[in-house]
Amino acid sequence: MSIGIIGSGALGASVARVLAKNGISATIANSRGPASLAGLVEELGSSIKAGTVAEAASADIVLAAIRWTDAEAVLSALPAWNGRIVIDGTNPVAFLDPNSDDANDPSNPLAAYGIKAIDLAGKDSSAVLSSYVAGARVVKAFNHLDVNVLAEPQVAGGKRVLFYSGDDLAAKADVRALIEAMGFYPVDLGSLAVGGPLASLPFGALAAQNFIKV
Template identity: 70%
Template sequence: MSIGIIGAGALGSNIARVLAGNGIAATIANRRGPDSLAELVQELGPSIMAGSLAEAARADIVIVALRWVDLEKVLGGLPAWNGRIVIDATNPVAFLDPDSPDAKDPTNPLAAYGIKVIDLGGKHSSAVFRTFVPGARVVKAFNHLAAEALLKPAVAGGQRALFYSGDEADAKAKVRKIIEQTGFYPIDLGTLDVGGPLTSLPFGPLGTANLVRI
């Protein structure tokens, strides 16, 4: 079962690190091309390869760890998904330039954290994400914790929990296996329409929930 990672920022890089730490092979890609990832793949060792966006997208399971504002542009140029599994690790927030007026907007309660919520017209983020990957089997996972928390699946004498949700049992089972192989404790939140809104940052009731199974 091949794995691709699209996005090599803090989240994508740390997902690659936790996969590499457990000997799980993956291809990671970003918009700048494989050469820009040479230092990262050297750090991570032979299980992680740098590839093009198309190469990462051809994997059996593709983890999308992009900023929301880049989703449509990056995913729109990729080949048909044809029933492959896509893990939605995204959240509908925009990161603010600290010198911009938005960063000082008194009506934005999240301005102090350098982000603002993107208006999705009343839809939850995974419902919108599905439209960017037509034909894929979407599973929501790896999005509700800070990126650095993914480096520590073992904490406080137990396993850090990761939530996941999706509409197809087989796709969820394969994602659950990855969660287990990387040392986390998986918690199934049901369908995408149920679990997606629960974990979506910043306002999902389980967003940032840092549960540990002892």
Template identity: 45%
Template sequence: MHFGTIGAGAIGQAIAGHLVAAGHRVVLSNSRGPASLSGVVARLGPSATAGTVAEAAAADVVFLAVRWSDIPAALAELPAWNGRILVDTTNQMTGVTPADLVDLGADTGSEFVARHAPGARVVKAFNTLFVEHIAPDPRHPEGRRLLFYAGDDAAAKADFHAVADEIGFAPVDVGALRDGGRLMQVGGPLSALHALKQG
């Protein structure tokens, strides 16, 4: 399974680091182009490469890790998704205060993302964790870091679960994009819940 990131900030780099440590190849991308990521991929190691957004989006599993306002542009004019998995790590926030929460009405953030990536099998994950809880080894003496995820495609969720488990997290399926997404989005009961699973 090959992986890509659309966005290579702190969250994209943290996830890529875990995947590389597990022996996977990852193509990182951002809006500034591959040359801007030379230092990042050098630090991550030879299994990480820099590519265009289209090259990263061609991977089997793609992590969307851009600012909320950049989502439409980041997903525009990409090749057909054809059922590849898009893991949405974003939150519908334009800043860091409660006033910056974007009101989508009845929709969740990942339903918004899915509309901008037709044909992708969208899984929501990582958005409930602060980056300082994503980047370090999720395995602790007290247990493994819980990682909530949601999605509408059972096979995509099973694939994501296997990857999350492999890189050390304790994945927990919280349901469909709409119901699970509401639990996970900012203001929901799982948002910013940083907990460990014992055993």
């Protein structure tokens, strides 16, 4: 199956590095165009190529590795998904300007981390994102760990646990196979409605939990 990555920030680049390390091909894209990714693809070798957002989105499995505040504009502008898999790697948070009032808001428990939670009026973030990718089969994954640890799927004699959830069994099986091929230990949290909130930053019970399967 072909793999696309939309977003070349910390998450997108980290996933691309793990894919490259395991010889798994992928197309990575960002809003600035393929030329801006020349350094990254040179670093990663021939298995990772730069493309346009539309090219990355045409893959069989597409990782949405973009900020929540950009998700609707980026994903809603793409052509029909026609049953392809979208991995929701997003979290419903906004990154704060360190000089803004929000960054010094005493009522925001996340201000010290440079983020604030986005109010979705009680909706699950994956349900909201699914509305941006109508016709896609959405699987939540790659969002609950600090991106700095994603570079090491195998550590301390075991495999790092990666949670995933979704409503389509075949799509989940394909994502599970990808997670395993990357060297992680996949753990199925069930449906999007159950697993999504459990693993979503900033308040999910399993968010930022760094488990190792030994």
